[in-house]
Amino acid sequence: MKFSIKISAIIAIFSTCMLLMITAILLYKGHEHLMMLQITDSEVLIRHFDMALRETAFWSVGLLIIVIVVSSILIARVLIRPIQEMDRFALRLVRGERNLSISYKENDQLGQLGQSLIKLDETLSTYELRRKEMTQDLAHEIRNPLASIKSYLNAFEDVVWTATPERLHACVEEINRLIILVGELDTLNDINSPTFKVVMKEQPIAYLIEQSVITLASELLEKELQVELDLDKTIHAKVDALRMNQILHNIIKNAMYHVQKDGIISIRLYKQKKDFLIIVKDNGIGMDEETSKKIFERHFRSENKYTGNGLGMTITQKLVQAHGGTITVGSEKNVGTTITITMPSST
Secondary structure, three states, X not given: OOHHHHHHHHHHHHHHHHHHHHHHHHHHHHHHHHHOXXXXXXXXHHHHHHHHHHHHHHHHHHHHHHHHHHHHHHHHHHHHHHHHHHHHHHHHHHOOOOOOOOOOOOOOHHHHHHHHHHHHHHHHHHHHHHHHHHHHHHHHHHHHHHHHXXXXXXXXXXXXXXXXXXXXXXXXXXXXXXXXXXXXXXXXXXXXXXXXXXXXXXEEHXXXXXXXXXXXXXXXXXXXXXXXXXXXXXXXXXXXXXXXXXXXXXXHHHHHHHOOXXXXXXXXXXXXXXXXXXXXXXXXXXXXXXXXXXXXXXXXXXXXXXXXXXXXXHHXXXXXXXXXXXXXXXXXXXXXXXXXXXXXXXX
């Protein structure tokens, strides 16, 4: 049985039962009060009055039942229409259709259900978009290192090249690049997920910056780079320590690949009104205006000796935004680059 018919039947049965009870009480009480008059010589009058009362009740009940049934069907259709619309909406979602709409927008339980379905549609669309992007990223980025490894192995197999330690090391480097790439893609996929959240806790920002520099100390020494720190150690803010470390690591490492031997990377931390600012400045090769605008785009690589995956700065920007902050880049060719992070301060 259809849901609309069930609702109609329930309304009609309930209304009819109430009507019959009221009519029975009316007939009983009417007859009882007539008998209390004790008109012994008017039995015919009383009988005809009872008949008239019963006929009136009969026709009234009949007409009211018709009205109740018709109105129940109409009410049921009004109630069932939004439910049917949402049922069709859900079926279209299952079939893979996206970016749908619901016409029922009343502020009631059904309206709230409709809004929940719309949010589900938006979430599914987001997940599908991220899945497609992830697939495209993997195909785009994995192809090159795999092709390099394959060419090396084919050369070894055809005895065109001898498997020297240097050539084997080149293969290992390509494999390591694949491992790093997969890690970055996984991180980017997590960040793009609608359920991604940063775990905010009160942290000393200067300490986080110092720890990020320490983790890169060996690479800095190897390249003979100097790091200058100007940090306000009184600044505390609610941040995700792990993600902040990732932000700082990406920015400092990006600066390292742009700075020549004996170059300088300066990091400054200070407070400005309700925000704190982290400024990372280098005296490296710099970037032109077009490169500065595209540095946060996925897979973009500037023209320098850094052969990264083009995802590090994209991840950095998204993590900064997840903290409610902004990141900007200022650069001049052959002069240097300045990256400024602005985040809300909790103190």
